[in-house]
Amino acid sequence: MPLFRTDPSRIFADRRALDPSFIPSRLPHREEEVERLVLDLSPAARGERPTNVLIYGKTGTGKTAVTRFVGRALNEESGGRAKYVHVNCEISYTPFLVLTKILSELRGGQPEAYTGFSQDYVYGKILSAVSASGVSLVVALDEMDRLMARGGEGLLYLLLDANERLDSGSIGVIGIANDIGITRGLDPRVRSRLSEDKIVFPPYTTTQLMDILRDRARVALRPGTWDDGVLELIALTAAAEHGDARRAIELLRLAGDIADSRGSDRITEEHVVEARRRAEEDYLRRLVETLPLHQKAVLMAICELLNRGAPMITMSVLYGAYSNIVSFAGLQPLTQRRVRDFVHDLATMGLISAEVRSFGREGRTTVVTAKSDPAKLRQILLQDELLGSLGGGGFGGQRTLL
DNA sequence: AGTCCACCGGAAACAAGGGGGC
DNA sequence: GCCCCCTTGTTTCCGGTGGACT
Structure with missing residues (x-):
């Protein structure tokens, strides 16, 4: 029996319509936000300076889709008077990378190497x-949160201050952020100039998610392969996670893939449940696999300590366990300060929870507890070449590294 | 009220690496 | 070949600090 199916999909009519980067022809329940952003950018369409705007909202609330949607229209409809540049700060995560991204977009979109330049x-x-071109440049800084820890304020200052130095043309900024508190601690001048307008994207409700899913399903799926019951199950799942439309669409695609691979001619609730399980596991695996080695070792130390039923994991206990594991592997342990950062990072990722607690005379320290299943984490960690080899092949049973 | 523990967490310095100009 | 620029990851340093204990 062949491993791949080559016959046309029974489920998908156009699977690309469920891609994260796909921009649909209409954005249900974001009409107001679109209108507001259009208003802010309309001076740019006439070749004037647009209103700077800050956009807030959690992941999957349509911030990126709306901004790209409006930006694309601006590029198409302004007759060259405006230029919209979308910068994903997850990728261009330093001021320098953002500036080079803007410059290469201005020069026609070919990525160029600017390393070595100041x-x-x-x-x-x-x-x-x-x-020289007199263009109204609109720069959208998506996932701006990423930038703020790395000198983002200086970049904002440069971009916002540019209009003072331009003879013709102008620059406007759209800041897109998850955290509403991002402007706290910013220089008041930068803050007030950046937030000439603020748009907050609320989470989608279950019924709104249903509308979005129906829209996409009509384009992406063959007629008769889906029903409202299936979409509702997906919408309920995504609504439970702060109304994340991106996740809802991903789940629909995954459920479709599962149905397809099983030769089914329709998506069932069972496929959705399976998709949900896989999505969770994939997420965990991706997260853990991409951790740097020492961070994996820290996580491994936590798993081992939990495995041995350690009553409480304090920083010193954890550091001791981590040092052991790393020394086993023939490596030099990093300092406790660095490990502290790792613990903090792991907590931010939601893999563990870490809480600073004081014990009076016994001092003050971070206490770590599990958030994901330690056995599952351990399983994934042991697939790392170095960590896995520590058990001498037969590892993975009851033996521990400590 | 003051002490003291065991770190916390910010900041600065440092090392190494990739790349360009001259 | 040397100098400069930017990035990333790390170490070093050090002034806090919550709250049990005296």
């Missing part, structure tokens, strides 16, 4: 490109 040089090139 930030000032790239900034100057942007200013002269804008000035």
Whole structure:
């Protein structure tokens, strides 16, 4: 029996319509937000400076989709008077990378290497490109949160201040962030200039998610392969997780894939349940597999301590366990300060929870507890070449590393 | 009220690596 | 070949600090 099916899909009519990057022709329940953003950017369409705007909302509330949607229209309809550039700060996560991304977009979208040039040089090139063409440049900084820890404020200052230095043309900024508190601690001048307008994207409700899913299903799936019951199950799942539309669409695609691979001619609730299980496991696996080695070792130490029924994992206990594991592997342990950062990172990812607690005379320290299933984590960690080899092949049973 | 523990967490310095200009 | 720029990951340093204990 062949491993792959080559006959046309029984489920999908156009699977791309369920891609995360797909921009649909209409955005249900975001009409107001679209209208508001259009209003903010309309000066740019006439070649004037647009209103700077801050956009807030949790993941999957349509921030990126709305901004791209409006930005694309701006590029198409302004007759070259405006140029919209969308920067994903997950990828361009330093001021320098953002500036080079903007410059290469201004020069036609070909990625160019600017390493070795100074930030000032790239900034100057942007200013002269804008000035020479007289264009209204609109820069959207998506996932701006990522940038703030790495000198994002300086970049914002440069972009917002650019208009003072331009003879012709202008620059407007759209800041897109998950956290509403992102402007706290910003220089008041930067903050007030950036937030000339603020748009908050509320989470989608279950019924709104249903509408979105129905829209997508009509384009992406063959008629008769889905029903409202299936979509509702997906919508309920996503609504439970702060109304995340991206996740809802991903689940629909995965459920479709599962139905397809089983040769079914329709998506059932069973497929959705299976999709949900796989999505969770994939997420965990991806997260853990991409951790740097020492961070994996820290996580492994936590799993081992829990495995041995350690009553409480304090920083010193954890550091001791981590040092053991790393030394086993013939490596030099990193300092406790660094491990502290790792613990903090793991907690941010939701893999563990870490809480600073004081014990009076016994001092103050971070206490770590499990958040995901330690046995499952351990299973994934043992697939790492180095960590897995520590048990001498037959590892994975009851033996521990400590 | 003051002490003291066991770290916490910010900041700065440092090392190494990738890359360009001259 | 040397110098400069940017990035990433880490170490070093050090001024806090919550709350049980005296």
